[in-house]
Structures are given as structure tokens and as C-alpha cells.
Amino acid sequence: MRNPSQSTDKIIADLVDGDTDLARRIMHGKAIYLENHERDILYIAGLALKLLGDLDESLKCFKSAYSEYSSLNDHKSVANTLVQIAQIYFSKLNSSEAVRFLIQAADIRATLADFTGAAGVYSNIAMVSISSGEYLEGLRYLRSAQELLSLTDKTESSENLEMSIINNIGYLFESQNRVNDAKAEYKKGLDLSKHAENRFYIGVFYNNIINLLIKDKMPEEASEMCEMAIQQWRDADDSDLLNTIKLNYALASSQIGKYEQAILILEESQAANGSVDRNISVGKLVALATVYINIGKLNVGIEYALQALSLAESDNRKQVQVEALQLLADASEGSDPVAAVGYLRRLMAVQAELHEAARDRQLQELTAQAELESARRRVEYEQALRVQAEETIQHQLQELERGRLYDHLTGLPNRVMLHAHLAQVAGRPGAEFLLVSLDLNRFQLVNDTYGHDAADELLRVVALRAAGLVGPGEMVARVGGDEFALILLGGGLPERLAAVLAAVSEPVVLGDERVRVSWSAGAAYWPGDGRDAESLRQASELALSDAKTQGEPVVFFDAALHLHAGLEGPLSRALERGEFELHFQPLVDVKGRRVVCAEALLRWNSPEHGVQMPGMFMPILERSDAIVEVGAWALREACRVAAGWGGVRVAVNLSARQFASRELRSVVLGALRDSGLPPECLELEITETLMMQSPERAARLLAAFRADGVRVVLDDFGTGYSSLGYLARFPLSGLKLDRSFVSALQEHPEGPDAAIVRAVVGLSGDLGLELVAEGVESLGQVELLEGLGVRILQGYYFARPSALWRPLNVVGAR
Secondary structure, three states: OOOOOOOHHHHHHHHHOOOHHHHHHHHHOHHHHHHHOHHHHHHHHHHHHHHOOOHHHHHHHHHHHHHHHHHOOOHHHHHHHHHHHHHHHHHOOOHHHHHHHHHHHHHHHHHOOOHHHHHHHHHHHHHHHHHOOOHHHHHHHHHHHHHHHOOOOOOHHHHHHHHHHHHHHHHHHHHOOOHHHHHHHHHHHHHHHHHHOOHHHHHHHHHHHHHHHHHOOOHHHHHHHHHHHHHHHOOOOOHHHHHHHHHHHHHHHHHOOOHHHHHHHHHHHOOOOOOOOHHHHHHHHHHHHHHHHHOOOHHHHHHHHHHHHHHHHHHOOHHHHHHHHHHHHHHHOOOOHHHHHHHHHHHHHHHHHHHHHHHHHHHHHHHHHHHHHHOOOHHHHHHHHHHHHHHHHHHHHHHHHOOOOEOOOOOOEOHHHHHHHHHHHHOOOOOOEEEEEEEEOOHHHHHHHHOHHHHHHHHHHHHHHHHOOOOOOOEEEEOOOOEEEEEEEOOOHHHHHHHHHHHHOOOEEEOOEEEOOOEEEEEEEEOOOOOOHHHHHHHHHHHHHHHHHHOOOEEEOOHHHHOOOOOHHHHHOOOOOOOEEEEEEEEEEOOOOEEEEEEEEEEEEEOOOEEEOHHHHHHHHHOOOHHHHHHHHHHHHHHHHHOOOOOOEEEEEOOHHHHHOOOHHHHHHHHHHHHOOOHHHEEEEEEHHHHHOOHHHHHHHHHHHHHHOOEEEEEEEOOOOOOOHHHHHOOOOEEEEOHHHHHHHHHOOOOHHHHHHHHHHHHHHHHOOEEEEEOOOOHHHHHHHHHHOOOEEEOOOOOOOEOOOOOOOOOOOO
8 A cells, every 4th residue: 555655756657647546545635745745745736636637726736836846946847747737728628728838848858958858748749739630730740759859869768759659640641531641650660669679569550550451441451460460469468459459350351251250350359357448348349230230140230239339328439329329220220210210310419419519629729719819919929929039049049059950961950940040031121032841752762762871862962952052041951851941032032943943853873873853842932921930831831732732843832722721620521411512503505495414513511611612612622532532422412413304414523533533433333323313414524634644544534434324524625735636535525615715705706716616616516525615694605605606505694503403494595
């Protein structure tokens, strides 16, 4: 039994480990503990109260302990206390305050040269940022934590932290559906943990990779990795993690049809007593229910699902309740539809609670932020910024004296030096400059192909080239593994940036090989693109992300592309919540006076933001894999609605990611099959630019759609490559003239645009392509186009897009 005379460090360690019995004894016998641990009693009391759930009193104790430690100049204890204060603010849903205290703690630990401790705090800041949906900020702090760890000697503690950070980076990528990036991080962590012979993290990384393989519909690979992991972990002490891997083994087995094997694995690993972790138990119950329902043993599956639901409700685990209720509804649908409806109603109620909780958290975050901002006057805020910048610069100059501001491999300034210089340059009155974030493309391929030494040489060469092109007051810095940054001053900045990129893109000789080099770059102007150094840095990184998404070598920051700030969270849940809807606009045959088709146009009817047009939310979707899922929904919904139109076609636009997806054809055929819509009643609209990204693949895919009976129409004709030669090469069904031709016709009826339209009319007729003019808004435009031989028209003159639109028998063109 513990007694008050035990060491302070031991008491604190036990409280941190969650010893609630010790916490109760401390709070019931404060005087005894005060006698033996007077110096740390406030900190100990704070830990005990936090463990017992009294956050308000705990916060008071920690703030008093902070003042006490500060008066004693005990900086280590001050930093520890700041971390505890931050944890309480995070528990109280005040992330901004949590981050503020964590940053203070990190600065103190860095000043004490406790770089491992500072890296640990940076990792905590990252997880707070990630929990708030600020993935870019979270990744920045995780990378900074890795840089700090590179300054320390290898110890068991630092290696454990390094593996934890890699795991967190993988989790971040996984949260963003960046499956390949997440897999690469987890594999890096697996290699590191094997080298360190850390069995716990070996199991963690094995399990994370297996999870990704299962989610990525690769059950065979997942099953093989499970077998390897189980073989290595058969004698491990951590039975919970081993059981988790076995659970995934069972899931993978069920996905490849080995149901009996899956059941055997799960039942063998089923805990015989109640001491097994409830998370593992509930997961197994859900998995067992899934497998039994899949093989048709519905009664057994329902029994397991009911057990999982009971446990989830007792633990208030809403997401597991959703999974269990969905399984129960699916399993009961055929035999007991009344029960199925009841389960579905409970499912919707739980989902509503989840959405409400998410909204409440966001509201509390916004409220806390608003209170913080309203409490400061503008002049005080600006003064605080100046003081903070001066203190940051002074601190970083002290680091310079210790030789920690330069990259050891390339000799370039590192991230810390860049930030200091950026703050100085931005603080000069009237300053104008360009900040560029650079990413070396396919660097990992160089590493894998030629080895680490050659990859290091490549970095040194490009760094030397870039350093030779910057002038006084400018800077090129290495801020990550294959990431660089550039500050350029003066005039002609786009041209100077192009010159730098041309120089660093020259081939590099590695041994006997000439290696081609390419870059992605995002550029932001000061002061136009940022209100301070940090926002300018974020703007350049957003531009870099846009460059990678668009496949462009350089993209300059465009604020218009990022006006959707705040939409990302609600948009990520829009499909699940049924907030997308289709509006239809007819295409009219003015000669036959009938509707021949209607274009399906996507809208987002958000409860928080109202009805949003595609220009506001499509850029967000197009930067993620969500565009593929939303596009598939739009395709299915359009086919479902058009199935009742009596032969009138429906046109659906395809995004670049959809068109590039290997599953596109199966999705299209599935939508036709499920809806009963004849293939000839579906049109897929693609753009010239999209088609020319991979002409060979596009030709094969379009030929397959033609064989299926599905029409493919070239949208916005005349705005892309505009090569007439490829019209005969690709099996198209029609062309849509861009609206710019229609607008120009009304202004200059006899101008060159009219000649182009006449030529396209003739060409489309010769090639058997249906020609459509879009953007028709007046009777005059109708008459001009009809006179030129265009008979299929679309635009506001006939109808605005509407969710309620349905075809009529006759449509008047005039």
C-alpha cells in the first residue's frame, strides 16, 4: 500500500498513469501529503482532481502551481504544468487556449535544450490541430517535431517519440483519405520499429497497414500481412494488440470469401473472461455479426450485433451504435421489416446526436475564439504581434549562436531560420516580395532507385544551384526532406522564379546516370496574399497544394480558390447527411420543338451555409477523393430520376478524378442496372482538357462506353486544345459549343465567331455528332443559332436549373 512518504516523482508518475485510488486518498488526506510534498502539492492536487474529473478545480491548482514554479525559476516544472493546463483546456473544448499553452511549454523545453520534450509537445499541438480539422497545421507541427528530434542523441525515449510521430503523420494522411501517403508513413515506421526491436510499435504499424489494405479493398494482401504479424507476435505480452490483428485477419478472410476461416479466427481469439479491453470486445462482436450476416446465418449475426449494441450503449460509443444498428436493420429487413424500421429510426436518432455533438463542439470553438478576439483592442493586438515577432527573432538568433539554424546536409538555412528571416522581411515598411514553397517531385523514387547517398547528393546539388541565384536579403531554405522555400525580393518576380526553377530542374549526374528533376511550386506575394508572415506561409503552401492537384509546375496563390474556408468540415459530411441534390436544365430541339435531354447539375443544400453553387464547393471536392464518391452518387441519382422520363436523355458531368478512376465504367454500368435506365438515355459530359490528359486511355474508355450504348459528349468545345483532328479519333456522340461563342454571336452576328460556328456545324454533321449550344439566354440568340444550323439549344431562355424540373411533351422555342 502506498504511503505519503513515497517520492514525489513516484506519486506524479502513478497519477499520470491513471491511479484513481491514489487520487482519492490524496484529496481526502491533503494535510499528510502537504507535509511531505509541500513544494509540489499544488501540482499533485491538480493531477488528482483532473483524474477524478473536477476540471475547474484542477485548473485552479495548476495555475497556482504555475505561479509558484515561476517564482522559483523552476522552468522544467513550469513547462510540465503548462502541458497539464493545455490538456484541461482541450478537454473543455477550447483548442485555441490549449495550443497557446502548449506552444509556451515547447519554447521553455527548447530553451532548456530538452529537444525531445519540445518535440513531444509539438506532437501534442499537432493532434489538437488535427482534431479541429486543421490538417495542414497539424502536419507542420509534426514535421517540426521530427526536426527537433534530429537534434538529439538516440535514446529509447526519443525513438519511441519518433515512432509515435510517424504514426500520427500516418493517421493524419489516413484522415484525409491520402491512403498511399499514410501507407508510406506506416511502412517507414515499421522499418524503424524493427530496427529498434520495439515489439509494441511493430504491432501498431503492422495493424495500421493492415487496416489500410482492408479499407483499400486489398484483402489478399491484408491477409498475408496478418499472417506475418501474427507469426511474429504469437508470444507477445500485448494480447490486446494481437487480438486486434487477429480481428483484422478475420475481416480480411471474410472479404475474400473465407467465411469459415474468419469465424474460426474470431472464436479462437474471443476472450473467455471480462478482463479483456471493451474496445477489442465490441470490435470483435461487430466483426462476428458482419461475418455471420454475410454468410446468411442471420440469427447468429443478429445476436452478436445486439451484444455489440448493448456494450456500445453502456459505454456511450455512438459510432459503434451506428454500425450495430445498421447491421441489425440489414439483417432484419427480410424476416422482420417492422423491427428493421425500428432499428433504422434508432440509427437516425444516434446519427442526429453525432451531428449535433459535432456542431456543438464547433460552436464552442467559435465562441471561445470570438470571446478572445473581442477582448483585445486592435492596437493592443498589433503591439502584441510586434512584441511576439521581436521575441521570436531574438530567441532564434540565440539558436543561431548554438549553430542550430542550418540544415546539416545542404548547408542551407532551415525552417527556423526561414521563419525568422520571413518575419524580419515582412516587418520592413513598404516591403514587397515573393514567398515560394517548393517540393521536389518523385524524390522517394530517386531514394529507392539510387540509394540514400545518391539522394543526398541530389539535394546538395539542387541546393547549391538555388543558393547561387538568390541575392542580398533573399533566402533559399530547406524546410523538410524534399521541401524547400524561397524568398525573392524586388521586381520581375515571376520571371526570376522561372529562372530559379529552370536552373534547379536541370538534370543531375548521379554516378553514371543523368537523373531528371522536376518541381512543384506554390508562390504567394507580400503583402497582397498575407496579413502576417504566418498567413503568407500558409498561402504559399495552399498554392503548392493547388499546383500538385492541378499538375502544374507553378501556381500563384489565388484567394478566390480558397473562399470556401470553413466549408471543409460540413462538406465532408454532406454526402452522408443527404445534403446533395440535382437540378436539371433541359436541352431543346428547336426544330422538333421537344426536349431531348436534360443536364444534371449538382447543388449542395447545406443546413449551415444554405444552397451552395458548384463554384464554392467543387474546388474542395476536387482536391480530395470525395469527388469520386459524390460523382458516383450524382450518376446514380441522375439515372434513377431519368428512368421515369419516357426516353428523354440525362447528361452527367464527369470530374477529372472520376474520369481517371479505374472503377468509372463499372460505376456507370451499375447505375444503369440499378435504375433500369436504357444506356442510350445516358450522356457523359467530359472536357477537352480532361480527355487529352491521357489520350490513349480516353480513346479506349470512350470506345467501351460506345459499345455499352452510353453516349459521350465533349463539353465546352473550343476552350481547350481545340484540335479538330482528334474529333475523328475519339468515339464521341456530340459536341457542346462553349457559351462564349453564343455571347459573341449576339454582339457580332457576322463576325469570326459566326464563321467558326458554321464550320463546326458542318464538321459535326459530317462526323455524325450532335451539336449543342449552351448559354442561350434570349430569343435573338435562338434565332441566330437556328439560322446557323444549330438545332439543340440549352440555357435560361428555356428554363433555369431546378430540382423539380421534369420533361413536358412540347416545348416552345419562341
